Amino acid sequence: MTDANQTTGLQLRSTIRKSGELELSLAEVALPEPGPDQVLVKIEATPINPSDLGPLLGPADMASAKASGSGPGIKVTAQVPAAALPSLATRLDQPMPVGNEGAGTVIKAGSSDAAQALKGKTVSMVGGAMYAQYRLLKATDCQKLPAGTTAAEGASWFVNPLTALGMTETMKREGHKALVHTAAASNLGQMLNRICLEDGIGLVNIVRSPEQAKLLRGIGAKHVVDSSAPSFTDDLTQALVETGATIAFDAIGGGKLASQILTAMEIAINKTAKEYSRYGSAIHKQVYIYGGLNTGPIELTRNYGQAWGVGGWLLTPFLQKIGRDGQTPLRQRVVNELKTTFASHYTRTISLTEVLDLKNIATYNKRATGEKFLINPNKG
Amino acid sequence: MTDANQTTGLQLRSTIRKSGELELSLAEVALPEPGPDQVLVKIEATPINPSDLGPLLGPADMASAKASGSGPGIKVTAQVPAAALPSLATRLDQPMPVGNEGAGTVIKAGSSDAAQALKGKTVSMVGGAMYAQYRLLKATDCQKLPAGTTAAEGASWFVNPLTALGMTETMKREGHKALVHTAAASNLGQMLNRICLEDGIGLVNIVRSPEQAKLLRGIGAKHVVDSSAPSFTDDLTQALVETGATIAFDAIGGGKLASQILTAMEIAINKTAKEYSRYGSAIHKQVYIYGGLNTGPIELTRNYGQAWGVGGWLLTPFLQKIGRDGQTPLRQRVVNELKTTFASHYTRTISLTEVLDLKNIATYNKRATGEKFLINPNKG
Numbered sequence: 001m002t003d004a005n006q007t008t009g010l011q012l013r014s015t016i017r018k019s020g021e022l023e024l025s026l027a028e029v030a031l032p033e034p035g036p037d038q039v040l041v042k043i044e045a046t047p048i049n050p051s052d053l054g055p056l057l058g059p060a061d062m063a064s065a066k067a068s069g070s071g072p073g074i075k076v077t078a079q080v081p082a083a084a085l086p087s088l089a090t091r092l093d094q095p096m097p098v099g100n101e102g103a104g105t106v107i108k109a110g111s112s113d114a115a116q117a118l119k120g121k122t123v124s125m126v127g128g129a130m131y132a133q134y135r136l137l138k139a140t141d142c143q144k145l146p147a148g149t150t151a152a153e154g155a156s157w158f159v160n161p162l163t164a165l166g167m168t169e170t171m172k173r174e175g176h177k178a179l180v181h182t183a184a185a186s187n188l189g190q191m192l193n194r195i196c197l198e199d200g201i202g203l204v205n206i207v208r209s210p211e212q213a214k215l216l217r218g219i220g221a222k223h224v225v226d227s228s229a230p231s232f233t234d235d236l237t238q239a240l241v242e243t244g245a246t247i248a249f250d251a252i253g254g255g256k257l258a259s260q261i262l263t264a265m266e267i268a269i270n271k272t273a274k275e276y277s278r279y280g281s282a283i284h285k286q287v288y289i290y291g292g293l294n295t296g297p298i299e300l301t302r303n304y305g306q307a308w309g310v311g312g313w314l315l316t317p318f319l320q321k322i323g324r325d326g327q328t329p330l331r332q333r334v335v336n337e338l339k340t341t342f343a344s345h346y347t348r349t350i351s352l353t354e355v356l357d358l359k360n361i362a363t364y365n366k367r368a369t370g371e372k373f374l375i376n377p378n379k380g
Numbered sequence: 381m382t383d384a385n386q387t388t389g390l391q392l393r394s395t396i397r398k399s400g401e402l403e404l405s406l407a408e409v410a411l412p413e414p415g416p417d418q419v420l421v422k423i424e425a426t427p428i429n430p431s432d433l434g435p436l437l438g439p440a441d442m443a444s445a446k447a448s449g450s451g452p453g454i455k456v457t458a459q460v461p462a463a464a465l466p467s468l469a470t471r472l473d474q475p476m477p478v479g480n481e482g483a484g485t486v487i488k489a490g491s492s493d494a495a496q497a498l499k500g501k502t503v504s505m506v507g508g509a510m511y512a513q514y515r516l517l518k519a520t521d522c523q524k525l526p527a528g529t530t531a532a533e534g535a536s537w538f539v540n541p542l543t544a545l546g547m548t549e550t551m552k553r554e555g556h557k558a559l560v561h562t563a564a565a566s567n568l569g570q571m572l573n574r575i576c577l578e579d580g581i582g583l584v585n586i587v588r589s590p591e592q593a594k595l596l597r598g599i600g601a602k603h604v605v606d607s608s609a610p611s612f613t614d615d616l617t618q619a620l621v622e623t624g625a626t627i628a629f630d631a632i633g634g635g636k637l638a639s640q641i642l643t644a645m646e647i648a649i650n651k652t653a654k655e656y657s658r659y660g661s662a663i664h665k666q667v668y669i670y671g672g673l674n675t676g677p678i679e680l681t682r683n684y685g686q687a688w689g690v691g692g693w694l695l696t697p698f699l700q701k702i703g704r705d706g707q708t709p710l711r712q713r714v715v716n717e718l719k720t721t722f723a724s725h726y727t728r729t730i731s732l733t734e735v736l737d738l739k740n741i742a743t744y745n746k747r748a749t750g751e752k753f754l755i756n757p758n759k760g
Contacts, residue, residue, distance in 0.1 A: 309691030
């Protein structure tokens with residue numbers, strides 16, 4: 001049976017029940033015929049990004065996870081703390097597909113020219129429900145990859161690249177001239193470092209170990225500050241003086257780091273200030289939290305005046321804000337530089353069934369820097 | 381000797397020394413002759429606002445305060461923690477005058493028509509150095525008060541009224557339809573409540589005791605929530621559902637209140653949401669911290685998605701942002717409604733010397749709701 005004759009495919013589903021139970025399973029779903037403007041894509045590569053873990057696992061306590069069944073009948077259950085249920089009201093008891101982005105081969109195409117032009121081609125996609133063997137979507141929502149680019153190379157074309165470009169864009173649009181990035185040795189951090197080197201933007205990379213510092217320096221990073229070093233605060237302040245960075249993107253969230261960054265920014269600004277400002281410097285200092293490597297509370301010790309802000313930052317609202325016109329040059333740059341600036345590295349490639357393996361869950365749920373899984377839903 | 385023949389006057393000075401010592405004293409300063417466009421005002425009323433306490437006391441530990449001397453020779457010293465000194469670098473060893481706003485009588489005027497028109501008149505002022513017996517400033521920087529309005533009635537014409545109006549203006553300009561205010565039984569809070577009642581704006585008043593709740597209900601507040609009540613979270617959520625408030629102005633700062641407000645906003649939004657949004661609601665929820673009744677760390681427990689922000693809010697940058705054109709209607713409204721909407725109440729009127737009395741410092745430094753001092757620098 002060829003792919004074009006396939007009538008059903010597996011799709012990963014995440015359900016949180018009113019009773020407080022998370023259930024992960026694989027559903028066998030019927031494959032719809034493409035409409036005139038649609039294509040059916042056989043998904044060959046889709047990454048597990050930190051931003052997929054929220055939809056996938058919710059706030060469940062994965063230490064309590066249990067597995068049953070095997071093969072496509074595998075099921076994982078875990079407990080969700082009762083306190084978290086009110087904020088999940090709108091997804092309770094609804095099986096949800098997962099997976100932001102992916103890439104694969106177009107195996108069926110609708111009658112339109114745009115759809116027919118993609119037949120047999122390798123394409124990248126974004127839009128959810130990618131942890132599945134097949135995905136139906138509009139031809140115009142597919143990004144055709146250059147010849148010689150594999151699905152694995154094109155799988156992470158959207159979330160990390162546009163997040164990294166979104167950071168430098170946000171920096172410029174909000175009037176800052178350099179930026180700080182935390183957990184900077186990550187795939188995303190390395191990408192951001194390459195962008196900043198190319199574009200001549202000052203970047204302060206905060207990492208959490210000497211090994212990560214070495215890794216970043218090895219790929220040309222100019223300002224690398226290790227938060228595990230006793231001289232962290234002084235090193236950070238010095239890097240802020242040198243770059244003039246007044247905006248930070250923080251993947252960690254919980255703890256004191258956001259506050260430490262604001263404090264160091266204020267000290268750096270005051271080192272060049274000419275007169276006393278009684279409410280602290282008038283220069284706005286901003287930390288955007290875009291991740292939750294530490295899901296504990298954020299602790300802000302206000303010793304940086306009143307011109308500061310801390311807030312959530314997310315790719316989708318940013319893209320909505322800049323509109324299609326703002327997005328087009330960013331997307332084009334990603335496709336042009338997919339094997340260089342925007343290359344991703346994976347530690348393992350797993351099947352859909354292996355996504356539900358408890359040992360694998362424990363590994364990818366750690367969100368450890370340098371550890372990244374790619375799913376091939378059609379892996380045998 | 382009449383006021384016009386006066387050649388010197390007392391001015392309160394606050395100095396933080398490099399050694400880490402705060403010193404408060406009264407300086408005898410020469411009174412300059414007004415230039416053509418200037419007037420000399422005998423200050424008769426100037427309030428101690430929470431926003432004056434930063435410049436006045438800095439981060440000094442006032443429990444360590446010592447007084448010496450008496451009358452105009454009085455001196456108060458206290459220790460500033462060494463950790464706070466770097467952020468004060470630009471004010472170290474520089475005696476600073478204090479006092480944002482005040483009112484008094486014009487006793488000398490320059491030759492210009494604008495200056496001459498104010499001679500003998502009662503005026504309100506803003507611009508610092510008001511904790512003094514006399515203040516020289518430009519005639520155009522004086523706000524002439526309507527006949528029958530006293531200096532005491534006009535002293536608090538700027539900081540609280542424009543802060544309260546700045547909150548409803550910020551709410552409108554940032555696209556919110558109702559707002560939350562904390563420490564809502566304060567002078568400022570009562571003012572904001574009167575503005576919102578007049579303008580038909582939904583206001584959720586958060587107070588810290590049943591007495592304060594009663595006070596606000598007594599002046600017509602519709603939504604009053606007591607954070608000391610066991611039902612606080614539910615009460616707050618209900619008030620947010622009823623008003624649709626998605627922006628808060630918080631005078632407290634430290635602790636968990638800002639986070640609790642964001643959580644309750646998210647729950648209130650989700651109660652009316654139709655479909656699940658995997659990163660929480662897409663509606664931006666904002667808390668602006670404009671005071672520091674609790675100077676401890678802010679603790680943010682993120683269970684409200686990614687569309688949120690917490691930041692400092694200060695009157696001066698807000699006024700700069702809206703420009704003179706934006707300010708004029710607000711200032712005019714304040715002068716028109718000085719005895720009604722924008723009336724302030726004081727618990728005591730003290731002299732300049734009494735500002736340096738340790739018992740008085742202990743009282744006004746508590747920033748207790750309902751407790752407010754007025755200074756009459758020319759009080760005998």
